[in-house]
Amino acid sequence: MKNHEWKWVYVAAGGAVVFFLLIGIADQSMDCMSGGCAVMFVSFFLAVTLVAVALLFWSRARTMDAILSGKELLAHWTYSDEDSVTSAEREFAEYREANKALFIIVGGFFLIAIIFLLIFGGEAGVLTTFILLGAVGIIALVAWGAPRLVYASSLKRSPEACIAGNGIIYREAVYPFRSFLNRLDGVSFREAAQGEPSLLIFSFIQVVGLYILRPYEVRVPVPGGEEERAREIARKLG
Secondary structure, eight states: OOOOHHHHHHHHHHHHHHHHHHHHHHHHHSOGGGTHHHHHHHHHHHHHHHHHHHHHHHHHHHHHHHHHTTTTEEEEEEOOHHHHHHHHHHHHHHHHHHHHHHHHHHHHHHHHHHHHHHHHSHHHHHHHHHHHHHHHHHHHHHHHHHHHHHHHHHHHSOOEEEEESSEEEETTEEEESEETTEEEEEEEEEOOBTTBOOEEEEEEEEEETTTEEEEEEEEEEOOTTOHHHHHHHHHHHO
8 A cells, every 4th residue: 555645745835836936926027906916815825725735635644654654553454345335435425515515615705705806806806706716616626526536546446444543544545633624533333234334433523714613524344353343443542
């Protein structure tokens, strides 16, 4: 299993550098009222966002390195292809609904900014509005496409789970128990029911914006015969 998280650290950090450079270029070569301030505002917003993304993936990459080295490893489970497909389909539906809710929140903030700019921004406000509308379109595309890309890639990933004292790796995706804007809130064990396997449910809380907390869950199937170990993990981490 390879640690792909470092790649996203470098991509996000590189993007942040580009947008910070764009702020300087706009400041030196564009008049503020002719769109320069709009370009600087949007570039600053995107640069700060990418810095946050880089920090998020940096903490994920460090956690994944630690787990793969065997540090604090509590369990290592592998799954059949059939079980992996079933789990991927369930998680796709959950991810899609979570992204829809997140887009409504973020889109609402953008809508408020657009209305404010149209009322008070004058000619420069109109230009900024078109830029923000483009940003909303990109966010909408990501919110729609990301779950589908994750689902497609999940089917190609190694069907295994590593559970450690500092995080979990499930189908090559890492979930640190404490990282930038993200922390573990609890762990519970759910018995098998209605055709579904037993599950270890890891409940996380993610900070979205300044004061918005978004809870989400990672559900790791428990292979047959590993139920008692799963209960012990839930007691230890929960």
